[in-house]
Amino acid sequence: xxxxxxxxxxxxxxxxxxxxxxxxxxxxxxxxxxxxxxxxxxxxxxxxxxxxxxxxxxxxxxxxxxxxxxxxxxxxxxxxxxxxxxxxxxxxxxxxxxxxxxxxxxxxxxxxxxxxxxxxxxxxxxxxxxxxxxxxxxxxxxxxxxxxxxxxxxxxxxxxxxxxxxxxxxxxxxxxxxxxxxxxxxxxxxxxxxxxxxxxxxxxxxxxxxxxxxxxxxxxxxxxxxxxxxxxxxxxxxxxxxxxxxxxxxxxxxxxxxxxxxxxxxxxxxxxxxxxxxxxxxxxxxxxxxxxxxxxxxxxxxxxxx
Numbered sequence: 001x002x003x004x005x006x007x008x009x010x011x012x013x014x015x016x017x018x019x020x021x022x023x024x025x026x027x028x029x030x031x032x033x034x035x036x037x038x039x040x041x042x043x044x045x046x047x048x049x050x051x052x053x054x055x056x057x058x059x060x061x062x063x064x065x066x067x068x069x070x071x072x073x074x075x076x077x078x079x080x081x082x083x084x085x086x087x088x089x090x091x092x093x094x095x096x097x098x099x100x101x102x103x104x105x106x107x108x109x110x111x112x113x114x115x116x117x118x119x120x121x122x123x124x125x126x127x128x129x130x131x132x133x134x135x136x137x138x139x140x141x142x143x144x145x146x147x148x149x150x151x152x153x154x155x156x157x158x159x160x161x162x163x164x165x166x167x168x169x170x171x172x173x174x175x176x177x178x179x180x181x182x183x184x185x186x187x188x189x190x191x192x193x194x195x196x197x198x199x200x201x202x203x204x205x206x207x208x209x210x211x212x213x214x215x216x217x218x219x220x221x222x223x224x225x226x227x228x229x230x231x232x233x234x235x236x237x238x239x240x241x242x243x244x245x246x247x248x249x250x251x252x253x254x255x256x257x258x259x260x261x262x263x264x265x266x267x268x269x270x271x272x273x274x275x276x277x278x279x280x281x282x283x284x285x286x287x288x289x290x291x292x293x294x295x296x297x298x299x300x301x302x303x304x305x306x
Contacts, residue, residue, distance in 0.1 A: 003109055003155060003156070003183060004183065004216050006058070007216060007217055007242045007282055007283060008242055008282060009282070009306050010277065010282050010283075010284070010302045010305065010306045011058045011059050011109075011282065011283045011284075011302075012056050012057050012058045012059070012284065012285060012295065012298055012299045012302055013057060013058075013059050013060075013061070013244075013246050013283055013284060013285025013286070013295075014049070014052035014055075014057040014059070014060045014061055014285055014286075014295060015052060015055075015057075015246075015285060015286035015287070015290035015291050015292065015294055015295045016248075016286065016287060016288045016289060016290050016291060017034045017045075017048055017061070017063050017065070018033065018034050018288060019288070019289060019290070019291050020047075020048035020051060020052075020291060020292075021034055021037050021041070021044055021045070021048060023291075024041075024044045024047065024048070025044075026041055026044055031071055031074070031075070031122045032066065032067065032071050032072070032075060033065075033066040033119075033122065034063050034065065034066060034067070035063065035064070035065075035066050035067030035068075035071065035072070035085070035089075037063060038063060038064075038067055038085040038086070038088055038089050039077075039085060042088055042092050045063045045089070045092050045093075046092050046095065046096050048063075049092070049093050049096035049097070050096045050099070050100065051292050052292060052295055053096065053097070053100040053106075053108060054100075054292070055292035055293070055295040055296040055299065056295055056296055056298070056299025056300070056303075057108070057285065057295050057299070058108045058109060059108065059109045059110070059111055059155075059156070059283070059285075060093055060096070060097070060108070060109075060110055060111070061093075061111045061113045061158055061160070062089045062090050062093045062110060062111065062112045062113050062149065062154065063089045063092075063093070064086055064089040064090065064112060064113050064114070064115075064145065064149055065113045065114075065115040065119060065160070065161065066115055066119045066120065066122070067085060067086050067089055067145070068082075068086075068115075068119075068120050068141070068142075068144070068145045069082040069083065069086070069144035069145055069148075070120060070141065070144075071120055072085060072086075079144070082144070083144065083148045086145050086148045086149060087148050087149075087151065087152050089112075089149070090110065090112050090149050090152035090154055091152060093110045093154075094110050094152070094154070097109070097110050109155040109156060110154050110155050110156070111154060111155065111156040111157070111158040111185070112149035112150070112152070112154035112156070112157055112158065113149075113158045113160050114142065114145065114146055114149070114157065114158065114159050114160070114171065115160065115161055116161060116162050116163060116164065116167055117131060117133060117138065117141055117142075117167060118131060118163055118164075119161065120141070125163070126161050126162075126163050126189060126197070126222075127163065127189050127197055127222075128163060128197055128198075129163030129164040129189075129196070129197040129198030129199075130198075131164075132166075133167070135170050138167055138170040138171070139170060139174060142170075142171060142174075143174070146171070146174070146175075150179050150182065154182070155183070156182070156183050156184070156185060157175065157179070157182050157183070157184045157185075158184075158185055158187070159171050159172070159184060159185070159186045159187075160185075160186070160187045160221055161187065161188075161189055161221055161222050161287075162186065162187065162188050162189065162196075163188070163189050163196060163197030163198050164196075164197070164198045164200075165188075165196065165198070165200045165204070165205045165208060166198075168186055168188075168209075169208065172184070172186070172209075172212050172214075172215065175214065176212060176214060180214060182214070183214065183216050184212070184214050184215045184216070185215065185216060185217035185218065185219070185242075185244050185283065186209055186215055186217075186218045186219075187218070187219045187220055187221040187244050187245075187246070188202075188205060188219075188220055188221075189220070189221070189222055189223060190202075190220055190223045190227055190231060192227065193227045193229075193230035193231045193234065194230070194231070194234055202231065202234045202235055202238075203234070203237070203238055206218060206235050206238040206239050207238050207239075209239070209241070210238070210239055210241070215241065216241060216242060217241055217242035217243065217244045217282070217283050218235070218239060218241050218242075218243065218244065219232075219235065219243045219244035219245050219281070219283070220235075220244075220245055220247070221244070221245070221246045221247065221287050222246075222247065222248050222287040222288055223247050223248065224247060224248065225247045225248075225249070225267050225272055227247075228245055228247055228272070228276060228281075229275065229276075229279060231245075232245065232276060232279040232280055232281055233279060235280075236279070236280045242282040242283060243280045243281045243282060243283070244281070244282070244283035244284075245276055245281045245283070245284055246283075246284065246285035246286050246287045246290075247286065247287060247290075248286070248287045248288040248289050248290065249267060249286070249288075249289040249290050249294070268297075269286065269290070269294040269297045269298050269301075270297040270298065270300060270301045273297070273298040273301040273302060274301050274305065277301070277302065277305050284298055284302065285298060286298070
């Protein structure tokens with residue numbers, strides 16, 4: 001069964017990279033965030049991926065969300081070193097995938113992630129979309145990382161945690177022209193259940209994404225679970241693509257201290273996954289402040305539903 005066929009039936013995504021690295025002692029409170037681990041802690045990135053595979057994840061996302069060339073250069077590394085770190089982020093995920101398959105016989109997938117320009121700003125802009133660049137400026141920022149991750153032959157390209165439709169379209173136009181064979185999924189952050197973070201309606205965003213045949217799934221991530229039901233209902237009105245959803249645990253990011261606030265409300269991810277599957281979600285996982293326990297519950301639920 002192909003990746004696309006599996007996605008139509010249901011795929012379990014992984015959870016947060018940051019929480020798993022921090023649990024292993026990595027200090028992510030810096031502008032590189034989890035990308036800092038690509039410099040000296042690849043073994044811990046490997047373990048994070050392996051923990052998610054063992055929890056039931058079928059698709060893990062590389063540790064390249066905030067690992068962009070510009071941030072590494074600003075931290076004192078050369079562009080060549082930056083590209084090596086980013087390439088290693090894909091290589092280590094593929095190594096974990098292959099080692100897990102050799103051990104269990106279960107074939108899983110690796111998605112190379114591309115975060116937004118807002119993530120590079122490291123001030124919470126990926127949840128607001130309050131920045132504006134030209135097409136050429138977006139490409140100048142994204143292409144060093146984008147070309148590097150694609151050179152490592154990931155199974156999927158994940159254009160994720162996107163607050164702006166305009167930025168996403170620049171990336172999709174380039175990929176359509178220059179890497180037309182790789183499957184892509186796109187996921188947005190939300191302002192509310194009917195708008196992505198920059199205020200663009202979900203209707204407009206989803207209809208625009210429909211124009212790209214290469215995109216096999218579209219949805220939302222790193223949003224409050226309370227927004228998901230209505231957002232799924234809204235997205236289902238405008239697309240036949242598989243829907244992807246991987247929220248955070250309901251917490252809110254504080255850009256001043258670069259930490260997530262403690263969660264007041266507790267969510268049962270097995271129940272959420274069942275409801276979201278019934279509402280059309282087919283790629284389901286967790287984002288910031290979720291971990292292997294949440295992924296295990298999602299996996300158990302999707303195994304029954306499939």
